[in-house]
Amino acid sequence: VQLQASGGGLVQAGGSLRLSCTASGRTFSNYAMGWFRQVPGKEREFVVGINWSSPGTYSADSVKGRFTISRDNAKNTMYLQMNTLKPEDTAIYYCAAAGRPLLGSDYARTRYYDIWGQGTQVTVSS
Numbered sequence: 001v002q003l004q005a006s007g008g009g010l011v012q013a014g015g016s017l018r019l020s021c022t023a024s025g026r027t028f029s030n031y032a033m034g035w036f037r038q039v040p041g042k043e044r045e046f047v048v049g050i051n052w053s054s055p056g057t058y059s060a061d062s063v064k065g066r067f068t069i070s071r072d073n074a075k076n077t078m079y080l081q082m083n084t085l086k087p088e089d090t091a092i093y094y095c096a097a098a099g100r101p102l103l104g105s106d107y108a109r110t111r112y113y114d115i116w117g118q119g120t121q122v123t124v125s126s
Contacts, residue, residue: 001025001115005095008120011085015124019080021095021117027076028052032102034113035069035080037091037122044094048080049107058107063089085124092119 007019019035034049048059048069057069068081078095096113106112 001097003095003097003115003117005093005117005120007080008093008122010123010125013085013087013124013126015085016081016083017085017122019082019093019095019120019122021078021080023076023078023097028097029073030100032098032100032107032112033069033071033078034096034098034102034107035067035078036094036096036110037089038094038119039091044110045091046108046110047093049102050078051101054101058102058104060108082122085122087124087126090122090124092121094119 002024004022011017031052035047036044037047038044046060050057050069066084071078095117097115098112099114
């Protein structure tokens with residue numbers, strides 16, 4: 001079972017990027033999925049999460065109104081649409097899968113996630 005994150009890059013402040021996370025090896029119909037980010041020297045930070053089989057999402061306050069998570073069940077792929085990017089959004093972004101659906105603040109707890117992708121670098125210039 002693997003997660004492959006892609007779509008990172010360099011963008012100017014105010015710009016947009018869309019990250020993708022493709023799952024392989026199994027279907028994730030009963031999983032929760034999440035995006036996290038990490039800056040060197042700091043702890044991994046929760047960004048946004050979604051359950052694979054239900055419409056609800058949960059976002060960190062820092063990205064509400066700017067970042068949107070979605071999924072394509074047929075393609076086993078999750079997306080993170082990032083708009084109005086800020087320099088403080090610069091980080092390595094990781095996708096992750098939890099072995100069960102999550103609710104509310106549980107999305108933000110890294111210990112619930114069993115599978116992690118390799119990360120993709122997002123750099124926002126000022």
